[in-house]
Amino acid sequence: MVTTSLPPALLPRRPLAAVLLAVAAALGASGPAAAHHAFSAEFDAQKPIELKGVVTKIQWTNPHSWIFVDVKDATGQVTPWAIEFGAPYSLMQKGLRRTDFPIGVEVTVKAFRAKSGKAVANASSVTLPDGRGFYTAASDSPEAQSSSAR
Numbered sequence: 001m002v003t004t005s006l007p008p009a010l011l012p013r014r015p016l017a018a019v020l021l022a023v024a025a026a027l028g029a030s031g032p033a034a035a036h037h038a039f040s041a042e043f044d045a046q047k048p049i050e051l052k053g054v055v056t057k058i059q060w061t062n063p064h065s066w067i068f069v070d071v072k073d074a075t076g077q078v079t080p081w082a083i084e085f086g087a088p089y090s091l092m093q094k095g096l097r098r099t100d101f102p103i104g105v106e107v108t109v110k111a112f113r114a115k116s117g118k119a120v121a122n123a124s125s126v127t128l129p130d131g132r133g134f135y136t137a138a139s140d141s142p143e144a145q146s147s148s149a150r
Contacts, residue, residue, distance in 0.1 A: 039112075043122040047113040051081055051121065055105050060088050060098040067101055069109065071119075081119045083109055085126075085136050096126075096134050105129055 039045075053071035065085040070078050085091060088098070101107070106129055111121035124137040 039122060042114055042116075042120075043112045044115045045112060048110065048124075049113050049121060050108065050110050051083070052108045053081065053106065055101050055103055055107060056080065057103070058098060058101045062087050065091060067107070067109075067123075069107065079119050081121060083111055084120070084122045091134075091136065094134050094136065095132075096136070100128055100132075 051069060051071050053069035055067055056070050057066075057068035059066040065088055067083050067085065069081045069083060071081050072078050091097075108127040109121070109123050110125045111123045114120035114122075125133060125135050127133045
């Protein structure tokens with residue numbers, strides 16, 4: 001038998017409803033954590049690519065930052081690319097700031113293509129117009145794995 005010090009008037013009349021409400025609140029508070037993914041889930045380690053183009057947009061957000069770059073091919077055709085970077089805090093630890101990517105600046109990005117074949121990539125390094133280069137690889141990317149094995 002369960003005993004309680006609460007008077008009967010204060011006990012929940014529908015304990016299942018109280019439990020469901022608590023579970024729903026906990027799930028709602030978890031936020032966008034489900035959006036986080038492993039490198040290998042979305043990107044192909046066998047398809048490195050180098051992109052040189054003009055920044056059109058930046059999203060400095062968790063869990064991944066993104067820059068959007070218009071890349072011109074040899075024929076002059078422009079393809080908009082979405083390039084995934086790490087979390088803002090991680091990028092700042094490496095010396096990168098949001099202000100390093102003003103709209104219209106040209107950048108060179110070494111990355112790995114998305115498995116989907118779309119114009120999406122995961123950055124391993126970026127070179128800015130002033131010549132500064134930054135290693136940006138995710139901890140589970142092929143470049144990070146090979147550097148930790150050294």
